[in-house]
Amino acid sequence: MKFQDFIESGKVRKRNPDIQLAKALAKMSGNNLAILRSMEIIDTNASFMMSAYYDALRQLLEAMAVEKGYKIYSHEAYTYFLKNVLNEDTASIKFDRFRKIRNKINYYGKPVDKETVKSCKGDVIKLVDYLKKKFKPA
Known part of the structure; x- marks a missing residue:
């Protein structure tokens, strides 16, 4: 499959x-991440x-995506946005892993243990930091 x-x-x-929307969304993402970083991950x-x-x-x-002129309605499409538009194969694989974990939680009611979340937390933060370096809206 491809982004096209x-x-x-x-x-x-x-x-x-x-x-302007791209900057606002990026700022909200950063704010949300800051809140999450301050919270302890526990079983519940x-x-x-x-x-x-x-x-x-x-x-x-x-x-x-908004900065590049796309409105994405599918979470899976973000994987291919990373891979085909941003040319970020490794990032696309990592994102897709997180997407699948989230889908199991949201759509199948499968809980995730706190150790998995702690591991993913570090990977998500690294990926966000990496992508922010590439995100330079005019």
Whole structure:
């Protein structure tokens, strides 16, 4: 599958780039991540925290997509946005791993243990920091 397939299916739409929206989304992603970093991961909030870390990452990707002129309606499409548009194969694999964990939580009611979340937390933060360096809206 390729990013173009999502465009053709309507799960991604081309739009005018919106720099102000991109900056606002990136800022919200950073704010959300800052809140998450201040929270302790425990057994009772592990699944929530995993979903929230994923959402902070996805929100940064949404900012990057908006800046490039795309509106993405599919979480899976972000994987191919990373791979085919940003040419970030490794980042796309990591993102897709987080997406699948989040999907198990949100769509199948499968909880995740706090050790998995603690491991993913570090990886999400590293990925966000890496992507922020590439995100330079005008």
